[in-house]
Amino acid sequence: MVQRAGQKRKVVEVPVPAPEQIDEELGYGAVDGALDDEGDSEEDLSDDGSDEELEIDGEDDSEAELDSDEIPSSEDDEDIRQQMRELKTSNGDNDIASQELTRSDIARKVSAASARMPLSALEDDADDVPNYTVMTDANGDPRYVYGEIDAAYDSDDSDAPAGANTIGDIPLSYYDAYPHIGYDINGRRIQRPAKGEALDSLLDSIDIPKGWTGLTDPATGKPLKLSREDLEVLKKLTRHETPGDGYDPYPDMVEYFTGKGMEEVMPISAAPEPKRRFIPSMHEHKRVMKIVKAIKEGRIKPYRAPTEEDREREEAEADFASYDVWANEQPRADHVMNVPAPKLPPPGYEESYHPPPEYLPDKHEQQEWEEQDEEDRTRDFMPRDHTALRKVPGYEQFIKEKFERCLDLYLAPRVRRSKLNIDPESLLPKLPDPAELKPFPTTCATVCRGHEGRVRSIAVDPSGWYIASGGDDGTVRVWDFKTGRQLWRIKLSASEPVNVVSWRPGQDARVLTACCGETVYFIVPQSDGFYTPEAEAASREVLDSGFGYAASNGSKTVAGQDKPSSSSWARPSAALQERGVLLTLTLRSTPKTLSWHRRGDYLSTVSPTTAATSTAIAIHTLSKHQTQHPFKRLKGLAQTACFHPSKPLFFVATRQRVRMYDLQQQKMEKELMPGARWISDISLHPLGSNLLIASYDKRLLWHDLDLGTTPYKTLRYHSKAIRAVEFHPSLPLFADASDDGSLQIFHGKVVGDSLENATVVPLKVLRGHRVVRELGVLDVKWHPREAWAVSAGADGSIRVWM
């Protein structure tokens, strides 16, 4: 019957009380048993009530009761029924009914009968029938007796175990102090299984029941029993084996998406796009128009007009909208990503609205504060005195500060950079202070003007009294060094510029050489007081001696070899001779640079032409009026050449290389590769071990001849091509001249000891020359003894820098 009921309706299962339970709750024992019976009768009732649904409340009451006649009843069934009807009709006042019942002499029977009443039947009949019965307790007060809860009644889980412990996840140890171990679904205590005494456990250990494991089921506290099969499964699981025979560890793959007949059909079709895709949807249009119409008529309001209240709230929200990132700041461990809230100093007296007078600024301080740049101010406010707090005006910097705060947050770096604690100054090489390297030229002392057009070349006389210059106007001029007065001038050519001027080295005789066109002029300027009589005589002697040699020996060597001379030494015209031009040397091509040997007998000219590379470099002997071309074939276009100050070495600069030749052994000693694209000028240090190379690609290269073929230092300070470079003959200085109109003065100290490197310190940039047609300063020379430089500019001026 129970099973049948379970099929039809919800299973009505009444927990079978444990035998121990019965002992304890004897008072309920009879009732339980009665209820059991009632349950049965209820089942009957529901069974035959197949037309139950048709039955309407109220009408069937009597019938239902009649149906339950099967229940064994006492003699005064009729009375009870009557009573029950009353009870049922007067649902609300159970108390009264029960009181009435208690008063009646048959109260006892009623209570027994009502206890026997099938509660579920009542429930079936009416939902509002209470699930309890009222009884009288020992004191005579009403006592509610609730019916049994069917644990599985409302649940879909039909497997809910009967008599399960409902204490949930609470460990059983919590109940250690109690005789029970939890509650069942009806709230009744589940008694702790009897723990056997020592003898019992001994007995248990002797004859082990079947399936005994020695474990206790944590859910129930009862001994856990496992069948052989269970053990087998567990054993296999622990060994990582298949749990059972039926288990297939490698089942066949079920092809859900691939395989035959499952091929993906691509949703591409060649069907033309239907027309409806291109026309606006009429239906949609209709709906939109409906809404538009409604809006027009005012039935739909697109937005609700903000009420006064809304506006106020919004404003309030806007006012108090704050995004304090540190509002809920918890103390955190130091970490790079944790930016702690800045600690503000406590406000001082000067921040008070009514500060003590000594904190108030006086007029001077206030003015000073106002004149200061905002960033320089030590504090960003000025203490002000207000007599009362209510007179304090609004903070005028408020918006600005908020804005700046937002800006700070916006611009704040998200990543904290690790800073290197290196003083940038310490990374710079230790250079001496320019002030310690005095003297060096710093200002323009004299400007010599007179040349028309560019001044191409200048030279300072070995005594340091005069400056010779040659320029585009074809003139050679001589200037007084100290005053800048023009002392002498000669026009050598009307059309050709004077490319080079140079003084013959040596104090005894002073000869000025000037290259104009293809001719080299040897000049002894004729001017009163220009020369001491001896010097003039010596100078003439130097120039005339060659004629004597040429007359006596020259014919033999030159004519004997029958060599067409590439150069001709001659006396110029009488007019020129009177002015002081005593000798001319005409070459085949235009010499662009000229340099003297230190003894003043040899001079070299360089004519950078591609036509005749063999005659590009010539070494002339003044005393013999001879010209030699030491290079039959020269690699590259010769630019400039110079003699070594003490050794028989000769330096030739082509466009990209500088070669050092030994004149005695007639072989190349060294080839320097400065890395410049086009060398403009070279200058050899007076000690002869260091060479400066200026290039048109803005670089100045310092070569230590002892070190190697690559530059020891590259100086890149000019913004345009460097035209000239010159070592000071006695002081540790050198200067270069650039097309950017500036000269740069460097300290370049060379130590005789080869262990120590040369120190190069930039000292001074001298500006003053005007840049004319992309040309700035064309030449620079030094005074022979003093730290005074002379420069020739494209603007036609010569400047003396002291």
Place this chain on the structure above:
Amino acid sequence: MATAQVPGDRLAQVRIHLKTRSPDIELPQDTGPILVSTELKRYQLSTLVNRLLDTEKPIPLEFLVNGQFLRTSIDEFLTQNGISAETTLSVEYVKALIPPLYVASYEHDDWVSSVDVLSASSKAGQWAGARYDSSAQRILSGSYDGLLRVWNMSSEVVATGQGHTASVKAAKVLSPTQVVSSGFDRTLRLWKYEDSEAAGAASLTPTLELYGHKASIDNIAVHAPSSRILSASSDHTVGIWSSKKAEGPAAPENLLPTANKRRKLSNTKTLPQRGPLNILEGHQSQVSDVCFDGRDATVAYSSSWDHSVKTWDLTTGACVDTRTTAQSLFSICHLPEASLLATGTSARHITLIDPRASATTVSAMTLRGHTNAVVSLATDPASSYQLVSGSHDGTCKIWDIRSVRNDAGTERVGDSVYTIERDSAKGKPKAVGGEGVKVFGVAWDREVGVVSGGEDKRVQINKSSPP
């Protein structure tokens, strides 16, 4: 200072101790410290001292406190220099130098290299003494066109001296009747001057040619009582010459102009030619300037481009002492009262050198302010503490060596009192490198004032007009 700042106390006072180095304006008796108000300025102090001196005519005075001229009130001065008002200030008073105002410019055909003044108070006038009674003042100028000119005070050329074959570099008045000049043509020339007031009426006739230098003679110094002339030449030597024809030895033959050489100016009249009494060798480079010792005419000082100042004993011709500085020296003058030599340098300042053997340091003091080489120096005839310098930067500056401050701890530095700009450069932008405005020569005379000549082809006269 503290007392001076207490408001309401208008009568903040400071103790001053007045003193002077000029004996003519010394106080009758030492007054000791005087309590004066800090509100006083130069004028009030000057009145006070004049009252103490009890002069009929007030003498304008300047006041030096700690080497600086008092230009503000004492109070401000104390505040600026951070001096406590409770100390006793040592105040030195000096006769005020009235700012030299521009008087006139005498235009030349070429650059003016050298100027000198002939007046009763000038050195030449003083040496002449009673023999020179003319009250007229003459200005001698040497020009790069090779001419000497004598000007009267109404900007007329009284006489022109023609004889130099190249630029005149130096010209000096030896006596009211004698003028000496030197130049680029390596000669010194003596001229006889006959004075006359009218323009062109006076005459300047050459009397003697002195040969002996091998290069340009850049400067000369004269001493009439001993009739000695000193010359500084580019050939690294100093020449000693006599202005007397009889004293001079014969001119060295090799230095005489050769007969075959064409001369620009063919002198028909041959002049007597003499050689040097002595040629002092020792400098390593060009000698730029030479001067006599202010007290002892047998001692001379020469400055050279080789950075050194040499002291010469003229009687023996020996170099007594050499003081080497760090720069090329372009000019020299002797301040006898202070026993100092002022030298103008290429490094744009004036170095004061103590030539005495006892002096431990080379540079006693540096006067800074010029922006180009200082090429000419002259002392104040009225004061032994003041000097004027002419520089290639186109200015003349007047210095007072009493006005000194300590710069960078050890160096004693002075600033100029007045600056005289070139009148020709007025209104023009400042010339770079002194182009067109360089001053080559400067002279200071009590009567005429500061006379300077330069690249602007003018002789400019500035005079401190009496108040």
